[in-house]
Amino acid sequence: MIKFFRIVLLIILVVTATLVTAQEKKRKSKTRIGSQVGAVRNSGAAVYKNRSFDSDPIAYLEEGQKVKISRKKYKASDGFGLFYKIVVNKKIKGYISDVEVVPQFTKTKYSKKIKENPDFEEMTKKPEEEQEPMLFTRYFGLQLAMIDYTEKFADKTLNSQTLMYGLKLSGPGYLLEQVPLDIDVLLSMTPPAYYDERLATAPTTGFFLVSNIGLKVPFIDTPHSIIYYSLGLTGSYTNFTLTIGSTNLDVQEFKIGAVGGLGAAMRFSRKYFMQVDWKYYYEKTQYMGYNASFGFKY
Template identity: 30%
Template structure:
């Protein structure tokens, strides 16, 4: 079988551009079947079809190459000169790209002021209590993908004051709350946004109580563990790498109560 480029129809040519692309057809939108190195010599067609020469890459394999990438004849092609890079001044250096606020993720400390409510000692009791903890929020914090989430682990190292008011004796203990919210940040700007969300929550509390019983004092531990849901709405601001957030939360478990939080976080 005759070669796709017969001697009478072919010529030698030198590749003048490194990494020149060879196409399957005479069309820049055609699939690329290979690349060739600057200075290499190949057989090409003596005539062109539009801006393309037919090129023989190896026996049985032909393609099309742009006329700007080849020079008919065998030539010595010098290596391209490497330009010396002049150091950029501070004014010329490009500013580092910063992700939008809503696309960044943060972790930091949080303080929550919660109107804690529970059913105990014969009725519903409520008390404002302070909680300290850690907060994680943003995309890809716990799950991969485009899911904006928030996680909180908060702790109050004391018992509600209503135990002391009712029993007349001191009470100790703690409350631990963990929650996880799927959030929607909207509207959102470069350095500010609002958000709302909901998700599951878990609470564990343990209180050490002294209860008078006639002439005696009974000591016992009140332990409670429950799950529920939490809803929130808030505002967020960013100053360089620091995020500041204020939010309101509504807890729905065995009882219902609300709280307010403030958080400072650093991106990571």
């Protein structure tokens, strides 16, 4: 069975190599015919019946239109100017002035060798898609955050660095059509470490949620990056089961407040973005957080 597959693979490789060689020969044979592609330089360029400006025009072309032209230039029958033979379609064949068309190939300065014409490449390349400013582009992604979460418990101020995961939404159109916003939704299924380190006599269970929405105001804005500050609202919700001695306490709290921050974002490959933020939360307690997010345009 293995030998059979080897034979089949060998046959496939031979057939593929043969087809590639045939295609290459076909391409080279086409090159030797003496034709090339040309791009029309100006709208209204005339195609003449004969190689003379006094000849009757038989068609007019549009700027950037691609046509088939000869490699050779022909002197005008009356001695004024040079012309390419041109084939627009099966019905329109004639001559066009060499100043009205950009040829695909050009000769090198000190030899008869031909090379790709850079002017042709420049004229026929597709224009880059115009991008919206980064501030007004909508992005969606995932983020990782380290929050120095702080609470007051029994007249004690407790805080610890807590890892959180969540979603990042950035740009206009989420709540207000033309207003660029920065929205975070962060979740931790692990309670802050200070519960077990300073209060609990058994492992604490539960989760907490932090969410905020802020207006982004740039002070450095380039086509593919932005540095900004943000101001907005924040809210947090905690739900923990805390064991102290023989007592189980159900600790739930919802807090709202304000949030401000500094951030920087960069986009690449025209579609993806990466963003980092520092935020300061001001609610019943005050604390800081650091966020890193990655996502895509949509």
